[in-house]
């Protein structure tokens with residue numbers, strides 16, 4: 779037998795259905811088996827554990843939302859991180875101009891702009 783786990787899983791699913799569970803169209807994110815709803819809770823009978831399904835991110839616990847946000851920012855594919863990248867680039871460009879600036883007004887203007895961009899960056903990061 780090559781697929782023993784899968785067979786056991788199917789058996790477990792069938793048993794859960796007999797016991798009054800409802801077969802869902804959603805698949806388990808871990809093993810891709812059909813999920814079963816029992817008493818308002820969703821289980822994967824193959825993984826043999828409860829599975830949490832959320833319709834959208836706002837339903838997730840706060841810590842999970844924060845972790846997801848942090849993750850998205852570090853992988854660089856969220857809108858937020860694009861804004862951060864742009865601000866970082868601007869800060870870098872302003873820093874270079876500041877290095878070469880002689881005029882006191884220019885220096886004040888540049889450092890003021892850098893400081894404001896930094897504050898924006900910190901604000902985005904902490905949100």
Ligand SMILES: [Zn+2]
Pocket residue numbers: 806807808809810811822823824825826
């Ligand atoms: Zn599973």
